[in-house]
Amino acid sequence: MSFLSSQFMSATFDGIANGMIYALIALALVLVWQATHVLNFAQGAMAMFSTFIAFTFLEHGVGYWPALLIAIIFGFLVGGAAERLLIRPTRGKPEINPVVVMVGFLTVIEAIAAMIWGPNSRTYPSPFSQIGFTVGGTTINFSPYDLYTVITVGLIAVGIYALFRYTNLGLKMRASAFAPEVARLLGVRVSRMLTFGWMIAGAIGAVAGVLYAAHNNAGVYPTNLDLVFVFGFIAAAIGGLESPSGAIIGGLIIGLVGDYVSSYYSSGLAPIAVVVVLIIVLMIRPQGIFARPAARRV
């Protein structure tokens, strides 16, 4: 029994892998929030549906990677469609309208998924072993699949950072988020940028859904991402909702806290502990840990 296989480290490893999936949902929420200042309550359900689409292709003999690609494309399109068809008509209306619409969309998606695929959990295949690595003769609670999860999320985070920081498209997206009217006056087609933000969020959500479906054999069923969405939402709130890097770190914090509490107390307490963390963060820093103070607009 080495330190690496201790209860603490086991919980830490599992917390990192879980946290990365929450981080992806949080990242999707942040992208949507930045684009349209809407909380997409259907983000988890959209991800679940994308995962089921991939699952259907898998059942028909398509491989893991092509199926993942199909899920990503589907998530991309559903994200765009949701913005165009559901969010755009609520623009200029009370802020509660998009919230109600997306909660309704969440219910509808889960119901349709249950009608097509049934309510039972389906096993989603894993492209890598879920058995922990062996380090110095002891097996640790971190598997090749967990490593795949961490690397995938890391690549997506770096990709999003590079998009915003170094590309003209990212510059236009940020301008559309910060100052839509000014952006239009500079020739940026703002409404396209907002749709594109939702599309990327939908695609990222689809990756999260597929990663989660095989993670510890969680499986895919109509409500399988409900709790993941709540954790992802809390991660985004802790990170400050405006900050992609905050979303990633928020996801990690939530993953670790959840796993420590599960490991040392009881898994039933984990959601409560996570909400307690949220309450503490919001009491000390209501704008979230990583939000920059609102820039002065003179």
Added chain:
Amino acid sequence: MITVTDLSVSYGAVQAVKNVSFAAEPGTITAVLGANGAGKTTLLRTISGLVRPTGGSVRLGDRELTTMSVEDITMSGIAHVPEGRGVIAEFTVDENLRLGALWRKGDNRPAIESMYELFPPLASRRKQHASNLSGGERQMLALARSLVARPTVLLLDEPSLGLAPLVTQGLMATVRDLTLRDELTVILVEQNARGALSIAKHAVVLYLGSVVVSDTAEAVSADKDLRHYYLGMAEQ
């Protein structure tokens, strides 16, 4: 050349612009003057497409602008520098300038570098966030950001707002020089009538949305009653 004909704009029951007509010619500055609420900003916002008119037309050459989207109007060469400058505080100086030229295909770097030459204070702060700039530097940045796209028409909304008199003077001189150099058609909205009239060729005075006078800048400057009643300029 920008031709505004019988332009009317309403916000609900309030008519902000009433049957306004005037023309702005290339290589000249047309000053639009008047007190708060005279409809100056609404007029500019209508020309750039942010506000839809209830009647009348705005033409660039023989192209009708009132049915075009804001983005398409911008891409036809009309640059609107909004009131309050509209510099994106979260962006660096360089990012603001890059954004201004994005719709222009090809390499915009030379245009951006020429703006740094024109406005040296911006060059030394290119990596800083625009939130760190002074009021005068922000106005320079807003102006430069519009110019990198090489527009033919420049709509300036209260560029002197909140600036020290000396800074305003420098800015007005720059606008005048650029207008002559690049044959720009400039529509300059100002509450600071004296500054605007000093560089304008033509002046349009608005009162509660209607044109009171449309004449040469000299004639408007010379009209005592006009200065007193509509422009709030003290007698000298």
